[in-house]
Amino acid sequence: MKYAYFPGCSLSGTAREYDRSTRTVARVLGLELEDIPDWSCCGATSAHATSKLLSLALPARSLARADQMGLDVVAPCAACFNRLRTTVHAVRSDRRVRQQVQEVLGEDYGARSQVYALPDVIVNRYGLEGITARLKKTLGGMKVACYYGCLLVRPSAVMEFDDPEDPQTLDRLVRALGGEPVVWPAKTECCGASLSITRTRVVWQLAAQILTAAQKAGAEAIVVACPFCQSNLDMRQVQAQKWSGRRWNIPVYYFTQLLGVALGLPPSELGLDSHFVDPLGVLRQKALV
Amino acid sequence: MTKAVLDLAVGMEPGFLREVEEEAGTRVSLCYQCGKCAASCPVSFVMDLEPYQVIRLVQLGARDEVLRCRTIWLCASCTACTERCPREVDVAATMDALRALAGRYGYRPAEGPIAVFHELFLDNVRATGRLHELGLMARYKLRSGDLFSDLDVGLPMMRHGKLAPLPHRIRGIDQVRALFARVRAVEVARAGGATPGQEAPGDRAPSAADRKGGEVR
Ligand code: SF4
Ligand code: SF4
Numbered sequence: 001m002k003y004a005y006f007p008g009c010s011l012s013g014t015a016r017e018y019d020r021s022t023r024t025v026a027r028v029l030g031l032e033l034e035d036i037p038d039w040s041c042c043g044a045t046s047a048h049a050t051s052k053l054l055s056l057a058l059p060a061r062s063l064a065r066a067d068q069m070g071l072d073v074v075a076p077c078a079a080c081f082n083r084l085r086t087t088v089h090a091v092r093s094d095r096r097v098r099q100q101v102q103e104v105l106g107e108d109y110g111a112r113s114q115v116y117a118l119p120d121v122i123v124n125r126y127g128l129e130g131i132t133a134r135l136k137k138t139l140g141g142m143k144v145a146c147y148y149g150c151l152l153v154r155p156s157a158v159m160e161f162d163d164p165e166d167p168q169t170l171d172r173l174v175r176a177l178g179g180e181p182v183v184w185p186a187k188t189e190c191c192g193a194s195l196s197i198t199r200t201r202v203v204w205q206l207a208a209q210i211l212t213a214a215q216k217a218g219a220e221a222i223v224v225a226c227p228f229c230q231s232n233l234d235m236r237q238v239q240a241q242k243w244s245g246r247r248w249n250i251p252v253y254y255f256t257q258l259l260g261v262a263l264g265l266p267p268s269e270l271g272l273d274s275h276f277v278d279p280l281g282v283l284r285q286k287a288l289v
Numbered sequence: 290m291t292k293a294v295l296d297l298a299v300g301m302e303p304g305f306l307r308e309v310e311e312e313a314g315t316r317v318s319l320c321y322q323c324g325k326c327a328a329s330c331p332v333s334f335v336m337d338l339e340p341y342q343v344i345r346l347v348q349l350g351a352r353d354e355v356l357r358c359r360t361i362w363l364c365a366s367c368t369a370c371t372e373r374c375p376r377e378v379d380v381a382a383t384m385d386a387l388r389a390l391a392g393r394y395g396y397r398p399a400e401g402p403i404a405v406f407h408e409l410f411l412d413n414v415r416a417t418g419r420l421h422e423l424g425l426m427a428r429y430k431l432r433s434g435d436l437f438s439d440l441d442v443g444l445p446m447m448r449h450g451k452l453a454p455l456p457h458r459i460r461g462i463d464q465v466r467a468l469f470a471r472v473r474a475v476e477v478a479r480a481g482g483a484t485p486g487q488e489a490p491g492d493r494a495p496s497a498a499d500r501k502g503g504e505v506r
Contacts, residue, residue, distance in 0.1 A: 009419045009420035009421075009422070010420075010422070012453055012457070013421075013422040013452055014422055014446065014451050014452065014453060015424070015451075016450065016451060018323060038297075038418075038459050038460050038461050040414070040418040040419060040457075040461070040465050041414045041418065041419045041420045043411070043414065044410070044420070045407070046406070046407035046408075046410035046411050047365065047414075048366070048385055049385060049388055049407050050388060050389060050392060050407050050408075050411070051472060051476060052312070052385065052386075052467070053472050053475060053476065054391065054411075054472045057468050057471075057472055058414070058465075058468070059466065061461075061464065061465065073487030088300070091398075100475070103471065103475075104468055104471040104472050104475065106464070106468070107466060150367035150368060150369065151367075154367070154368040154371070154372045155368050155372055155379075155381075156372060163502045187344065188369075189331060190331045190332075190365055190369065192332065192364050192365050193365070194329065194366055195332070195363070195403070196404045196428070197364070197406060197429060197439075198400075198406045199335070199403070200402045200438065200439065201417060202332055202335055202363075205334075206331055206332075206356065233353075234447070235442050236442065238441070238442075239441065239442065240423055258429055266426055273449070274449035274450065274451055276442070276445065283490050288486050
């Protein structure tokens, strides 16, 4: 199985460990990821917040390269996935949009390659059977809150990834790894990522609600598939704690990190040394590291 | 925050509804004011107008009221409203469209720092083709004058190597810059249809008032 890989800007900075664990896990699973050559930023919220045309043209530049590679694209970052997939959808479904995007891009772009989210590729396309056959360890009943956030699942008519209110992809993976996904109500609530720098307190409040919901459901850990979800729940957990007076201390893993642990990979290869809330305590308790 | 009371006697510009529907690609006129969008909205608690109020004002053609509100800038683009609207109004796309129109008509963003952030983000991408998080953060802090918040997370991030010190310039940077320029040209041409004398989006450097307007709360 081979995909064109769109790492996205965060994966060389704040989400380095997501990139690291993704590449490591893919290697072990025999999933080939070939970087899109000279890819550029998808424009994220700032592009679509200000210009629809820019928000389609920026991803189109990288997607045109994937078309040339003849491969479908996988995007680990939920925000990139959302922008890239939106572009494919818009260009495929509207001739006028397609023309205009090609004009500003200065090249032919036919939206031939489709875009998939990383959990979709690993869990639904690569498949759980291939994964369970390679497992070295089990999560030992670890109670995990699977947090999908908004960008992976909405709008569902375009993302076509999973149920927008009660997605199951990460839950099925956690179960296959020997963990216990908790039932909780905040799976697809928004963490306020786009306001993280400008309206930090809004994010503290949203993070507090999500963390409290996870805690009430008895979660020992949260698992995510988005750099913004990770940083808002992990990095800002301490701030949200000070601000709200509540205490949580819940480690927040990229799903590729937990998968990597179960595949027997050492924490150092999964970037488990760069989290704010201690990620190793729970893993030690379950004799996973 | 106290919510604005919706004044239904506001100035009507019937053409505005059509303009927004065109820009957003959705039928705002279908909304029957059930309020589900507001009930789904995670940030309505900081908004001055609830999402359904924005929609109603667009239906009424209350251009000025809508383009001056905070809500369009505070919308986090989570699309919960769009997903759940029983009338299939794409509320999130409407918010996008209203921000774009606010720029086109030369409105000063009611949430200055948010608009500045978007502008700096895109400048950063235009410079190198990829976002350099540390560079964006530093520039935003200088522009907003808010130098010291978030140091409690910024410093450990540096220690963990989570903020790449140097930007990466892509080889095809000229293509990216040309793309920005062509988008700009298309939008300036489109803004030709806007009220005469108004500036096109991005033509105007944010004023000192923009930068001050709306401290981080
Ligand atoms: S959910 Fe849809 S129909 Fe209901 S108020 Fe909002 S926009 Fe109108
Ligand atoms: S997209 Fe914006 S308006 Fe709609 S629910 Fe999310 S934050 Fe609220």
